[in-house]
């Protein structure tokens with residue numbers, strides 16, 4: 252078996268907003284890569300054994316005191332190096348050239364003239380459109396470097412040293428606004444570094460299954476399973492590796508969607524025959540939520556109860572060594588990035604520090620993957636489409652979509668409305684096109700008229716958003732007739748609702764959820 256990690260690329264991060272995009276593009280070209288802070292020690296770089304090194308862009312200027320630098324040794328390790336934007340300026344600086352502020356800042360689409368098509372620009376036209384975003388430029392080119400491309404205001408727009416296999420571009424090949432950026436990256440990876448496109452989810456599944464078997468040996472593993480994409484793929488992958496030695500714990504917290512508990516249990520018990528402990532703790536959760544209207548207090552109570560229930564169930568299982576979690580690569584990057592541990596990581600991302608409660612070692616088989624790669628793994632593993640394309644659903648569930656107190660009556664209203672939203676979104680073919688679609692029950696009543704009778708009933712807000720990572724989002728421009736159908740069905744079919752409104756706020760300044 253060929254190891255999909257064999258041909259890998261190291262991306263040293265200098266703080267560019269595009270660093271993750273570089274990684275995405277390389278992965279799309281089927282090459283494994285990792286992002287590390289520019290301060291990664293030389294021995295660690297050597298141990299990582301990259302077959303190509305990319306220096307990212309960054310907000311600083313190389314000539315400033317305290318600018319982020321790497322030692323010259325990094326350029327002399329052996330693997331070819333590609334500097335992008337700040338990375339190019341850095342190369343030039345380290346190799347003895349001069350970088351200074353340009354007369355005019357270049358920002359946006361630019362025409363770029365290519366003067367050499369041998370390696371980095373093989374197969375490209377003499378003129379290409381590229382995306383620029385810089386205020387500094389190469390003023391004096393370092394000894395050994397030659398110019399292979401330029402724009403009207405940036406003479407040293409692309410440079411190389413063929414002997415030492417060092418390359419640099421002032422523009423950003425990783426953004427879509429550089430239409431042939433992918434070709435340039437492919438030239439670097441396949442032409443210059445001589446890599447092979449080994450990274451695909453089939454080989455990932457094979458390699459990871461073996462690695463998990465080796466690591467876990469004869470020990471036992473537990474996994475908190477929500478039925479969401481991340482924990483489901485984690486569970487199925489582990490089940491494939493260690494079979495019966497995996498036990499999943501799925502908690503019904505009383506605020507799940509309509510039919511969700513049954514669906515998750517059926518899918519995992521019947522299709523995968525995996526050990527699934529189903530804990531119906533809905534009574535205790537709902538009891539704890541009685542009278543609570545503050546959103547943060549709802550979250551805290553649900554989080555604490557999750558941990559209690561989980562610990563109790565895990566305790567019943569006896570000797571367990573590992574806890575599996577569906578941590579993804581963006582979570583990892585956020586916590587190791589150039590800027591240091593990020594404050595934006597959501598505290599809710601795992602079940603809330605379970606390892607502190609129980610002395611378990613963590614297993615995170617998806618920690619190298621982006622969400623779309625996780626979905627592909629799910630597909631390789633034969634998970635049903637419905638599960639793979641499921642919208643994210645928060646751990647505190649419907650509790651944070653019922654504004655005000657969570658009561659059995661109000662839960663029933665929201666569940667039914669929510670089920671209609673999902674059904675109609677799927678029927679109209681819009682479910683997969685949007686990031687999330689759900690109903691929210693508002694804590695107010697409004698007047699309506701039904702069959703000549705005055706009504707005084709609840710309002711449902713519809714929230715449907717487009718997003719790529721939930722960090723920013725915009726309301727989806729759904730067709731009016733779909734909105735009309737949603738409103739009609741909800742008002743007609745759900746008792747105690749007489750009005751539906753559509754949320755047209757973007758994030759920021761609003762958030763996706765209402766609480």
Ligand SMILES: Nc1ncnc2c1ncn2[C@@H]1O[C@H](COP(=O)(O)OP(=O)(O)OP(=O)(O)O)[C@@H](O)[C@H]1O
Pocket residue numbers: 474475476477478479480481482483500501502503504576577599600601602641642643644645646
């Ligand atoms: N009802 C539940 N029972 C057991 N574990 C749960 C439950 N809800 C959430 N969890 C745990 O909390 C983790 C975080 O939940 P989160 O919603 O962020 O991720 P997910 O459900 O795996 O995927 P998605 O983001 O697609 O919903 C889950 O991966 C799972 O381990």
Ligand SMILES: O=c1[nH]c(=O)c2[nH+]cn([C@@H]3O[C@H](COP(=O)(O)O)[C@@H](O)[C@H]3O)c2[nH]1
Pocket residue numbers: 550599600643644645646647687721758761762763764765766
């Ligand atoms: O597991 C979770 N526990 C939570 O407490 C929680 N709050 C928000 N979300 C999800 O995170 C994304 C961003 O949501 P917001 O824009 O509302 O912050 C959206 O996808 C939300 O659904 C949660 N997920």
Ligand SMILES: NC(=O)CC[C@H](N)C(=O)O
Pocket residue numbers: 267307308309310311312335336337338384385386387388
């Ligand atoms: N985007 C970048 O990498 C910018 C690099 C450098 N700070 C400049 O403005 O030229």
Ligand SMILES: [Mg+2]
Pocket residue numbers: 477479643644645646
């Ligand atoms: Mg979830």
